[in-house]
Amino acid sequence: MRGKTDNGRSYYQEIEPELAKILVRENAAYVVNRHTIRRIYSNREFRKLILTRDGHACYFCGQYGDTIDHLLPRAKGGHTTPVNCVCACNECNHSKADRDLEEFTESIARTFRSE
Template sequence: MTAEHVLVLNASYEPLQRVSVRHAIKMLVRQVAVVEEATDQDFGPFKVPKVLRLVRYVVMRWTHGRTRLCTKAAIKARDKMCAYCGGHAETVDHVVPRSRGGTLSWENAVAACLRCNHRKADRTPAEAGMTLLLTPSAPGYLALV
């Protein structure tokens, strides 16, 4: 987590989201949250918060039983590296190529570097003689927060 973001916890200490420091200060002014952990830096009358906890519990029905939106940016954030060589991920590769009916889904897409993506081309990893370093799957809610 970077210094520009503050983790917001529910009243039950479950992680909800990350917000900017500016938004966090507004939450403190409105008294909808309290500081759980802060940095040594001052921001007016407040210390710059790292973690906030909401004063009242927020029901999160929308996170349960619903799959997260699968986008290329989310795939790269999930994998953090090339699924074939472990290098810097620049693109997204479809394990089953789109030309063969593969879709952009959590189970069929992996992050890849340009070199590996071009090498695999319009083939499956087995046909290209390449192995996956990770098994693509839908991330849990906490992995995306």
């Protein structure tokens, strides 16, 4: 995979073919040739894309959000792609931590039932 860092430096990184397919399928990279894919966004561009796409509204509670959260956490095999990332407020992002979406929403439901 090829890309550019936030400060404009080019990089090259070898990745597994299965990961390359996921990144292309989820609109995080595109195919240059049969041996190379190129990342579409730098980290800064990706963050701006997600926050703008979601209108700075937290995916979980609707409040103002300025962080990015992975619906399927990276610790559980999720990737940093537009399909897997959403805008989140700091509180929801920290509360969700490394739980997947289903685990997090179940914990919220339990909290409301116990109140």
